[in-house]
Amino acid sequence: IFAGGDASFVRIVGWITWIAAGFLFTSMVSRSHDLAWPRALGASAIQLAALLSLIKLGTF
Numbered sequence: 001i002f003a004g005g006d007a008s009f010v011r012i013v014g015w016i017t018w019i020a021a022g023f024l025f026t027s028m029v030s031r032s033h034d035l036a037w038p039r040a041l042g043a044s045a046i047q048l049a050a051l052l053s054l055i056k057l058g059t060f
Contacts, residue, residue, distance in 0.1 A: 022048055 003010045025048060030040035 018048075018052075 022044065026037070026041050026044040029035060029044045030037055033040070035043065
């Protein structure tokens with residue numbers, strides 16, 4: 001039932017999850033702040049990178 005972190009299936013699901021979260025977050029930022037798609041993509045990319053660094057900070 002549980003696969004390890006080295007399994008390719010787990011890595012693929014992880015990347016798909018981050019890509020989907022990035023898309024949803026970009027569309028949310030774009031709609032709520034009336035930004036064009038490229039600006040919303042940049043803003044959400046910065047925020048997702050900060051979130052990833054906060055999550056990974058405890059695992060080093």
